[in-house]
Amino acid sequence: MIPPSQRPLLRALRFCFALLALALLAGCGKVPLFSDLSELEANEMMAILLPRNIPCEKIAAKDEKWALKVSSADFARAMELLRAQGYPRDKFVKIGDVFQKSGLVSSPTEERIRYMYALSQEIADTLMRIDGVMNARVHIVIPDNDPLAEKVTPSSAAVFIRYRPGFDLESLTPQLKSLVTRSIEGLNYDNVSLVLVPAANAPAPSASAKLAPPAASLDPVLLGGAVLAGAILVAGLVWLLQKQTARRTVVKEAAA
Numbered sequence: 001m002i003p004p005s006q007r008p009l010l011r012a013l014r015f016c017f018a019l020l021a022l023a024l025l026a027g028c029g030k031v032p033l034f035s036d037l038s039e040l041e042a043n044e045m046m047a048i049l050l051p052r053n054i055p056c057e058k059i060a061a062k063d064e065k066w067a068l069k070v071s072s073a074d075f076a077r078a079m080e081l082l083r084a085q086g087y088p089r090d091k092f093v094k095i096g097d098v099f100q101k102s103g104l105v106s107s108p109t110e111e112r113i114r115y116m117y118a119l120s121q122e123i124a125d126t127l128m129r130i131d132g133v134m135n136a137r138v139h140i141v142i143p144d145n146d147p148l149a150e151k152v153t154p155s156s157a158a159v160f161i162r163y164r165p166g167f168d169l170e171s172l173t174p175q176l177k178s179l180v181t182r183s184i185e186g187l188n189y190d191n192v193s194l195v196l197v198p199a200a201n202a203p204a205p206s207a208s209a210k211l212a213p214p215a216a217s218l219d220p221v222l223l224g225g226a227v228l229a230g231a232i233l234v235a236g237l238v239w240l241l242q243k244q245t246a247r248r249t250v251v252k253e254a255a256a
Helices: 004-027 039-052 072-084 108-128 170-181 215-255
Strands: 030-037 056-060 066-071 133-141 155-163 187-198
Touching: 030 039, 030 072, 039 056, 039 066, 039 072, 066 072, 108 133, 108 155, 108 170, 155 170, 170 187
Parallel strands: 155 187
Antiparallel strands: 030 066, 056 066, 133 155
């Protein structure tokens, strides 16, 4: 049976343990933002988030891939910022990956479809390397014409590019269409449709946010301070509880 005089101390002790648990949970409150990233892409994402006062952490994963973590409170804002900047980048397959050798024999129609897909991926990957391009999509149509036919249907291509504001891609329209034209056999310049769409502006970094330290150096300090303060408080309460118990024992023995 706990003496009534000790119950307030025990309640305070439970409260301190609850605060300590909350501090530990706060220190471990990071959630995955993106995974399966290259190290370069993870670094580029950190360069976007850190100046905007969003602490983030880069975690090594399997097969030389990386993951990015942020606190749960910053998750929505970090996602919005990265999406506005075109991250994570689209991943494209190579022609060699599409036409890997296998024991199965493909039909001519299947081979043609796979070729168009692989070619569109290669062209989109090339377009993504142009400064300012955030997303690129290429749709190719290569008709299955009869080689003996007098009239054939020409090939065509449709290209969609989303780019960052501040980059003048409109002036590059002839070069972009020429790049696509020369990448596809039988494609004429006039049969290339190009759509250029500027992306919405991402929020700019604030002046004070530039001083924010990365999560890797900030979290251990906060977590260590919370744990130390909680440990000191708990130790003090335990000492007071033991002191009061010893005092009552001495009084009882003296009275006996």
